[in-house]
Amino acid sequence: MGYDSDAATFDLCIRGGLIVDGLGGKPYAGDVAVRDGVIVAVGSVDGSGTREIDATGLVVTPGFVDLHTHYDGQAIWSDRLTPSSAHGVTTAVMGNCGVGFAPCRAEDHDVLVDVMAGVEDIPGVVMVDGLPWTWETFPEFLDTLDAGRRDIDVAALLPHSPLRVYVMGQRGVDREPATPEDLAQLRKLAAEAVEVGALGFASSRLTIHKTQSGQPIPSYDAGHDEIEAIARGVDDAGGGLIQFVPDLVAGDYEPALQTVFDVAAEVGLPVTFTLAIGNAGPAFFEDALRMVEKSNADGGDITAQIFPRPIGLVLGLELSGNPFVMYPSYQEIADLPLPERVAEMHKPAVRQRILTDKPSSDGHPLMFAAQAWDYMYPLGDPPNYEPSPSDSIGARARARGVDPLEEAYDRLLDDDGHAMLLVTLANFRDGSLDTVAELIRREDVVLGLGDGGAHYGMICDASFPTYLLTHWVRDRASGRLSMAEAVRQLTSVPARVAHLLDRGRIAVGYKADLNVIDPDALRLHKPVVARDLPAGGRRLDQSADGYVATVVSGQIIAEHGVPTDARPGKLVRGRQPAPEGAA
Numbered sequence: 001m002g003y004d005s006d007a008a009t010f011d012l013c014i015r016g017g018l019i020v021d022g023l024g025g026k027p028y029a030g031d032v033a034v035r036d037g038v039i040v041a042v043g044s045v046d047g048s049g050t051r052e053i054d055a056t057g058l059v060v061t062p063g064f065v066d067l068h069t070h071y072d073g074q075a076i077w078s079d080r081l082t083p084s085s086a087h088g089v090t091t092a093v094m095g096n097c098g099v100g101f102a103p104c105r106a107e108d109h110d111v112l113v114d115v116m117a118g119v120e121d122i123p124g125v126v127m128v129d130g131l132p133w134t135w136e137t138f139p140e141f142l143d144t145l146d147a148g149r150r151d152i153d154v155a156a157l158l159p160h161s162p163l164r165v166y167v168m169g170q171r172g173v174d175r176e177p178a179t180p181e182d183l184a185q186l187r188k189l190a191a192e193a194v195e196v197g198a199l200g201f202a203s204s205r206l207t208i209h210k211t212q213s214g215q216p217i218p219s220y221d222a223g224h225d226e227i228e229a230i231a232r233g234v235d236d237a238g239g240g241l242i243q244f245v246p247d248l249v250a251g252d253y254e255p256a257l258q259t260v261f262d263v264a265a266e267v268g269l270p271v272t273f274t275l276a277i278g279n280a281g282p283a284f285f286e287d288a289l290r291m292v293e294k295s296n297a298d299g300g301d302i303t304a305q306i307f308p309r310p311i312g313l314v315l316g317l318e319l320s321g322n323p324f325v326m327y328p329s330y331q332e333i334a335d336l337p338l339p340e341r342v343a344e345m346h347k348p349a350v351r352q353r354i355l356t357d358k359p360s361s362d363g364h365p366l367m368f369a370a371q372a373w374d375y376m377y378p379l380g381d382p383p384n385y386e387p388s389p390s391d392s393i394g395a396r397a398r399a400r401g402v403d404p405l406e407e408a409y410d411r412l413l414d415d416d417g418h419a420m421l422l423v424t425l426a427n428f429r430d431g432s433l434d435t436v437a438e439l440i441r442r443e444d445v446v447l448g449l450g451d452g453g454a455h456y457g458m459i460c461d462a463s464f465p466t467y468l469l470t471h472w473v474r475d476r477a478s479g480r481l482s483m484a485e486a487v488r489q490l491t492s493v494p495a496r497v498a499h500l501l502d503r504g505r506i507a508v509g510y511k512a513d514l515n516v517i518d519p520d521a522l523r524l525h526k527p528v529v530a531r532d533l534p535a536g537g538r539r540l541d542q543s544a545d546g547y548v549a550t551v552v553s554g555q556i557i558a559e560h561g562v563p564t565d566a567r568p569g570k571l572v573r574g575r576q577p578a579p580e581g582a583a
C-alpha cells in the first residue's frame with residue numbers, strides 16, 4: 001500500500017473519489033493518502049488523516065500543469081497566482097515568449113518594462129511600483145522568487161530578450177547581430193541560469209510582439225548562431241526546454257521555426273512552440289505540423305502548443321481596448337469614471353459624434369482586432385467561447401440593418417457599461433472549434449497558451465482547464481474528450497514536456513498536488529475587472545464553481561472556490577526526476 005499500516009496516520013486523506021490518474025487510465029473508485037507533501041497510498045486506505053475529505057461522487061485528479069504563463073511579476077508582488085490557481089493549476093511555468101525581468105542591470109529597467117508593457121499588456125506603473133528590482137542576474141531573480149510565499153508552484157524559463165540586452169546593451173535593443181564575444185557570454189549565462197534552476201530558455205519571433213514604444217522585441221531578429229549559443233549553454237548545464245513563438249498566422253514562420261528545430265536537433269534539446277490556427281485562408285498550421293512530424297521522425301522531441309478555445313481579445317469600456325479606443329471623440333471622454341462615460345455615450349449628440357468619427361491611427365494593430373466584426377461576439381455569463389457565427393456583431397448588425405459600429409456601440413453600453421466583447425482572432429476556423437477538436441487529440445500537440453499573469457486588460461485565458469473539463473468533456477455535442485484524456489492533457493503531458501516528472505499523476509511517491517472536482521457543478525463564470533494590482537492597476541480575473549478542493553504539496557489552498565491561508569507554493573528549480581521506483 002506504500003505506507004506502514006501499523007502507524008497509518010496521514011496529513012490528508014481523500015476518501016471514495018473517482019480517481020483519474022493523469023495517465024489516461026480508466027478512472028476507478030478509491031482513496032488517496034498524503035504525508036509530508038507526497039502521495040503515500042492509493043486505493044483502499046486504512047488509517048486516518050489529520051484532515052479528511054469525503055470525495056464520494058467527486059473526481060480526484062492530479063494538479064494541473066500550465067506550460068505557458070507570465071507570472072514573472074505577479075509571483076513577486078502577490079501570494080496568489082489567480083486566475084490559474086482558481087482553475088486547478090498547481091504548477092505554472094513562466095518566462096515564456098522570451099520576455100521577463102532578468103537578467104537586468106539597473107540602467108535597463110525601463111527597457112524591460114517597455115518590452116513587457118508592449119508584449120504582455122502589463123501597465124508600466126504596475127511593474128515599477130510592484131517589483132523591488134533587487135536582482136541583477138538571473139540567479140538573483142530566482143532567489144527572490146524562492147524567498148516568496150504563494151499558493152502554487154512556479155518554474156521559470158530564461159527569457160531571451162532580457163538576456164540579449166544584458167549581454168549586448170543598446171546593440172541588443174537595436175537587434176544588431178551578436179558578435180563572437182556576445183555568443184560566448186550568452187552561452188555562459190544560459191548555462192548559469194540552468195545550473196540554478198531554469199527549465200530552459202524561451203524566445204519569440206512574433207511580429208506583433210512589440211515594445212510599448214512600437215519597436216520589435218530584442219530577440220526578434222536573432223539568427224541561428226545566437227539560438228544555438230544559448231541552446232548549447234542550456235545543454236552545458238544538463239539540458240532543458242526551448243520554448244518558441246513563431247509568426248505562424250502571418251505565414252512567414254517557416255525559416256525561424258526551422259532554425260529552432262535544427263538547433264534543437266544539433267544540440268539535443270526538446271522544443272515546444274505556439275501553434276495558432278488561422279480563422280480562414282491558407283492552413284499554415286498544417287505545414288507546421290508536417291515540420292513537427294518530420295523532426296520527430298528524425299529523432300526530435302517537438303510539441304506544438306495549442307489553446308483549446310479561440311485565441312482572442314476581450315474588449316470593453318473598462319478594458320484596454322474597444323472598437324472606439326483610437327477615436328478622438330471617444331478619447332475626449334475615455335478618462336471619465338465609467339458611470340459618467342456611459343451617461344455621456346447615451347447622449348444622442350455624443351453617440352453621433354463618435355459613430356461618425358475616424359480612428360486617429362488606422363494602422364494601429366488594435367484597430368484590426370477591435371473592428372473584426374464577423375469575429376466579435378458579446379461575452380455573456382456563462383461565457384460562450386464557441387458562439388454561432390449568427391451571433392457575431394457583424395451578423396447582428398446585418399439583421400438589424402445597421403452599421404456594425406452601431407451594434408458594437410450599443411452592446412458596449414449593456415450592463416451599465418460593464419459588457420464585454422470577445423474577438424476570436426485565431427483557432428476559430430470557419431466559425432467553429434472543429435479544427436481544434438482534431439488537433440488536441442494528437443500526441444505531438446500539448447495544451448497551453450493560457451498567458452496567466454499577462455495581458456491584464458485584454459485577455460483572461462488562464463481559465464482554460466475549466467473550459468476543457470466543461471466544454472470539451474461534458475457539454476460539446478461532438479468531438480468530446482473523455483475525462484481521463486482531458487486530465488492527462490492537463491497533467492502528465494505538460495509535466496513531461498517541462499520535464500517535471502515528480503508531478504502530474506496520482507501514484508505513490510508523486511508530489512501531492514491534487515484537485516477534488518464536482519464535474520456536474522463545474523461552471524466557468526464571465527471575467528470580471530479586479531483592481532488588485534500594484535498602484536491600483538486593473539486586471540481581468542475569472543472564477544469557477546465545482547472545485548471542491550485544490551491541494552498543493554499536501555496542503556489545501558482552496559475549498560469550494562474560497563482560498564485558504566495555506567501558501568505552500570515553491571520555486572521549482574530545474575527539471576525534476578520521477579520518484580524512485582516509479583513506473
